[in-house]
Amino acid sequence: MARIGKLVVVGVGLIGGSFALALKEAGAVGRVTGVGRGGRNIRRALELKIIDAAGAFDRATFADADLALLAVPVGQMRVVMRAIAPLIGAKTVVTDAGSTKEDVIALARRELKGGLARFVPGHPIAGTEKSGAESAFAGLYRGRRVVLTPLAGTEPRALALVRSAWRRCGASVSELQAREHDRVLAAVSHLPHVLAYALVDQVARAKNAKQLFSFAAGGFRDFTRIAASHPEMWRDICLANRRALLAELARYGGELQRVRKMLERGDARALHALFSGARGARDRWLKDAQ
Amino acid sequence: MARIGKLVVVGVGLIGGSFALALKEAGAVGRVTGVGRGGRNIRRALELKIIDAAGAFDRATFADADLALLAVPVGQMRVVMRAIAPLIGAKTVVTDAGSTKEDVIALARRELKGGLARFVPGHPIAGTEKSGAESAFAGLYRGRRVVLTPLAGTEPRALALVRSAWRRCGASVSELQAREHDRVLAAVSHLPHVLAYALVDQVARAKNAKQLFSFAAGGFRDFTRIAASHPEMWRDICLANRRALLAELARYGGELQRVRKMLERGDARALHALFSGARGARDRWLKDAQ
Numbered sequence: 001m002a003r004i005g006k007l008v009v010v011g012v013g014l015i016g017g018s019f020a021l022a023l024k025e026a027g028a029v030g031r032v033t034g035v036g037r038g039g040r041n042i043r044r045a046l047e048l049k050i051i052d053a054a055g056a057f058d059r060a061t062f063a064d065a066d067l068a069l070l071a072v073p074v075g076q077m078r079v080v081m082r083a084i085a086p087l088i089g090a091k092t093v094v095t096d097a098g099s100t101k102e103d104v105i106a107l108a109r110r111e112l113k114g115g116l117a118r119f120v121p122g123h124p125i126a127g128t129e130k131s132g133a134e135s136a137f138a139g140l141y142r143g144r145r146v147v148l149t150p151l152a153g154t155e156p157r158a159l160a161l162v163r164s165a166w167r168r169c170g171a172s173v174s175e176l177q178a179r180e181h182d183r184v185l186a187a188v189s190h191l192p193h194v195l196a197y198a199l200v201d202q203v204a205r206a207k208n209a210k211q212l213f214s215f216a217a218g219g220f221r222d223f224t225r226i227a228a229s230h231p232e233m234w235r236d237i238c239l240a241n242r243r244a245l246l247a248e249l250a251r252y253g254g255e256l257q258r259v260r261k262m263l264e265r266g267d268a269r270a271l272h273a274l275f276s277g278a279r280g281a282r283d284r285w286l287k288d289a290q
Numbered sequence: 291m292a293r294i295g296k297l298v299v300v301g302v303g304l305i306g307g308s309f310a311l312a313l314k315e316a317g318a319v320g321r322v323t324g325v326g327r328g329g330r331n332i333r334r335a336l337e338l339k340i341i342d343a344a345g346a347f348d349r350a351t352f353a354d355a356d357l358a359l360l361a362v363p364v365g366q367m368r369v370v371m372r373a374i375a376p377l378i379g380a381k382t383v384v385t386d387a388g389s390t391k392e393d394v395i396a397l398a399r400r401e402l403k404g405g406l407a408r409f410v411p412g413h414p415i416a417g418t419e420k421s422g423a424e425s426a427f428a429g430l431y432r433g434r435r436v437v438l439t440p441l442a443g444t445e446p447r448a449l450a451l452v453r454s455a456w457r458r459c460g461a462s463v464s465e466l467q468a469r470e471h472d473r474v475l476a477a478v479s480h481l482p483h484v485l486a487y488a489l490v491d492q493v494a495r496a497k498n499a500k501q502l503f504s505f506a507a508g509g510f511r512d513f514t515r516i517a518a519s520h521p522e523m524w525r526d527i528c529l530a531n532r533r534a535l536l537a538e539l540a541r542y543g544g545e546l547q548r549v550r551k552m553l554e555r556g557d558a559r560a561l562h563a564l565f566s567g568a569r570g571a572r573d574r575w576l577k578d579a580q
Contacts, residue, residue, distance in 0.1 A: 145505065147505070184505050187492075188493060188507075189509060192510055192513040194549055195489065195513070196513060198564075198568075199481070200568035200569075201545060201567060201571075202477075202542060203478060204571035211474060213478070213579075216479075217415045217478075218417075218418075219519075220478050220479065220482055221576070223482040223515070223516060225509070226509040226512065227568050227569060227572050229569070231562055231565035234565050238561060239553070239558060239561065246553055249553075250550075252489070252546070253546060256484075256542070259487075260536065263529070263535060263536055268529060271525045274487060275487050275519075278517050279517060281493070281499075283518065288503070
């Protein structure tokens with residue numbers, strides 16, 4: 001691939017910072033400039049050598065960039081795109097790491113103007129419940145999937161650059177239509193996050209919350225691990241993808257209704273079939289994923 | 291404590307096997323006899339020195355036992371209790387490791403006859419998604435909670451023996467009313483298990499299940515870890531505690547309804563409050579639990 005001479009990362013958190021570190025480790029990038037709203041986080045990113053310089057929303061930062069990664073919560077995407085549209089150079093490729101794609105594409109169509117053909121919508125399916133530059137590490141994307149959802153008019157060169165950058169991070173890259181991406185992620189990521197947040201909320205709002213938590217164990221901890229995720233990021237994701245998420249929530253409501261009826265009629269056979277079927281499906285998934 | 295000369299473990303799986311190993315490691319038990327329906331599992335337990343002898347439902351096994359732990363799925367409890375009632379000695383203390391307590395107590399009242407006063411209902415809140423003697427290990431109960439739900443007529447000596455045995459396993463022992471125990475566990479254990487099984491089932495039954503699983507990542511894996519639990523055991527637990535579980539399911543349905551309305555009206559503030567409140571409550575719980 002064409003080595004990336006200058007990379008600009010907007011939002012040097014877990015996702016943006018790990019992208020920079022992975023490309024550095026692979027020797028695939030020259031200079032990395034970080035842009036962010038939190039002065040302390042950017043200073044920490046400099047100390048940790050995740051970025052080489054702190055930039056700003058100005059021409060000096062963006063005009064000579066080969067690639068700019070927008071790794072900000074989906075709710076900040078519009079402001080960021082509007083800010084960079086007049087600043088990026090004629091060759092600057094822009095990509096994002098947003099967890100939803102239809103809404104990001106809609107924003108890009110409105111805000112990126114001439115830069116739209118060099119915009120490659122992307123979503124690295126990786127992360128931990130941690131956030132901030134402190135949490136970034138070079139291995140985050142190794143063996144993980146990255147989905148790109150290019151537009152009909154996306155320049156092949158731009159798509160190739162972004163695909164190759166993610167591959168250099170160790171990721172496996174695939175392409176989907178944006179709408180399909182959003183539906184799939186609603187089912188296997190956005191719904192579980194909402195379910196985990198909702199369960200913790202239910203326990204926390206109970207009159208005997210303290211007692212309940214005192215008897216919660218490892219199963220509860222793992223089930224709710226994703227409820228430790230960044231609330232602002234997940235608020236934005238849920239709102240951005242709310243159509244698909246509401247459809248999945250409705251399906252899940254139906255699923256729980258089925259379970260309720262099995263319990264009400266004491267249907268041991270049906271419960272066992274559901275539980276063992278689910279265990280089997282999960283086992284096969286984990287086996288296939290290896 | 292009085293050292294346990296002879297311990298009988300009925301059901302030498304993760305729970306029963308780990309109890310035997312922990313007591314052996316602590317030097318708190320003389321001889322351990324295992325009883326189980328799976329011949330292969332019992333042979334493996336002998337090989338692994340979890341038990342010293344394989345017993346059966348006969349007087350030779352039970353009459354001189356100081357303590358018998360019933361560590362079988364709740365659904366098998368009746369048969370086991372009925373079998374041992376005429377076999378146990380005048381000093382044999384019986385305890386169980388069932389995840390639900392009201393139903394086990396009801397069975398004991400019917401089946402244990404003269405042994406009832408020496409029956410101490412118990413529930414070690416520990417476990418992994420694994421099962422069988424192979425998965426047993428001495429450290430399973432270290433730092434974990436064990437709840438005992440004694441009856442009004444439980445002999446103090448029997449209660450003291452069981453409490454002290456669990457303490458020797460490294461557990462922290464507390465007492466609750468059986469009904470309260472079942473309600474608490476429905477909220478923090480049984481409900482999450484049902485939710486995890488239901489989510490995997492929903493994904494597995496989708497037309498594009500293969501595609502969905504292919505994009506599932508670490509969050510999905512942790513959220514559904516408990517869906518790898520023993521289906522028979524969880525079927526029994528859910529049926530045994532279905533009244534409390536149905537109440538929790540109904541509350542959770544209301545909780546999801548609240549989230550749905552927030553999404554429908556695009557209420558960013560309410561979603562953020564719910565997500566960050568849940569994250570905060572979970573963080574405090576983990577901190578307190580250390």
